[in-house]
Amino acid sequence: MRSTLWAFAAILCCFGSPVQAAGIQLLQSDSALSGAIWYPCAAAPTHVALGSLSVGADFDLKGVKDCPVTGAKLPLVVYSHGRGGFFGQQHDTVEELADAGFIVAAINHAGDTFSDSxxxxxxxxWGSRPADIVRLLDFLLSDWKDRAVIDPARIGFFGFSLGGATGLVLMGTKPDFGRVANLCKETTGVCAQLHNGETPPEPVHDAxxxxxxxxxxxPTVLTRENLAAVKVPFQFWRSQFGGPGxxxxxxNARVAEGLPGKPDIHVVPAGHFAFLAPCSADLAAAVPRICTDVPAGFDRVAFHRDFNAAVVQFFRGQLLGGDR
Structure with a gap:
């Protein structure tokens, strides 16, 4: 189904109020698994402080730290952040999923975060990011102290920007670096490596x-041919006006036209950063680049009400069969 964002106003009318809040366990002991796990919790949410993110503003998550997990055989969604981002950059969507009965886990991609380039x-x-998600899934299913509450047959993925491309690789896409090399004009980074004959990593998939x-x-590494390998149902969102990366x-308009089957496609009349969680006043002052929307006047808060509801609705239908 191809639709615009505003068609989701109806979805909001059909959703009841969440009956649970988001419990949060921070992952801090292992640099390879630095992030957080959100999950259903019976306590009232408060704020979990993460402190300064080295951008001049403190950052809080909404939830209950180390609250006992509520429920059993819960679906799991893993999250991959964008280039130079961090595990909490779409925390509002993640919190909404946890409120709706999902476990959601996110980690920083070492070497590609706001503080580590x-x-x-x-x-x-392109090899380390998918491998990070495989490592996260292995930990959650085998070593996490609350692993018994996960239903391993109900696993989803949620990714933004380079995190979105990471998900497509995990689902079967082999990035087309030949296309990238032909388009490359830069003399640094990936372009330099390809022109110097360096071999791209083999794609890491996870069934x-x-x-x-x-x-x-x-979008650069994505083509109609390599996207045809994706057999997993997915919802696809793209910004009308784009942005960095x-x-x-x-x-992404080209990518949307090349997607296999009949995916659930949505076009948002805004720029790339509109998908990030709405910014606090402090964060907007510290990092206006990620908090200033295109076009001027776009209401990110209102958009996220619709966006979050649509994401929850999709995962409910795909992982729960609409039974929650």
Missing amino acids: SKRDTLSV RIRAAVIIDPA VGDGAG
């Missing part, structure tokens, strides 16, 4: 993922 814009990140929400992915929006 050691792998950014290199070929290696445990049963459904996905892909948001404004990095996705160009002017035309690239």
Whole structure:
């Protein structure tokens, strides 16, 4: 189904108020698994402080730290952030999923976060990012202290920007680096590596993922041919006006036209950063680039009410059969 964002006003009318809040466990002991796990919790939500993100503003998550998990045989969604981002950059959507009965886990992609650029814009990140998600799933299903509450047959993926492309690789896509090399004009980063004959990493796939929400992915490596390998149902969101990493929006318009089957496609009349959680006043002052929307006057808060509801509705239908 191809539709615009505003068609989802009706979905909101059909949703009741959440009966649970988001419990949060922070993952801090292992640099390879630095992030958080959100899940249903019976306590009233408060704020979990993360402190400064080195951008001049404090950052809080909404939830209850270390609250006991409520429920059993819960669906799991893993999240992959964008280039130079961090695990909590779409925390409002994640919290909504946890309120609706999902476990959601997100980690920082080492070497490609706001504070660590050691792998950014290199070929290696196309291997390390999918491998990070595989490692996260292995931990959740085998080693997490609350692993018994997960239903391993109900696993979803949620990714933004380069995180969206990460998800498509996990679901079967082999990035087309030949196309990238032909388009490359830069003399640094991936372009330099390809022109120097360096070999891209082999794609890392994970058949445990049963459904996905892909948001404004990095489009350059995606073609009609490699997208045909994706057999997992997914919801696809793209920005009309694009932004850093996705160009002017035309690239993902091309990708949307090449998607296999009949995916659930949505076009948002805004720029790339509109998909990030609405900014606090402090964050907007510290990092206006990610908090200023295109076009001027776009209401990110109102959009996220619709967007979050649509994401929850999709995962409910795909992972729960609409039974919650």
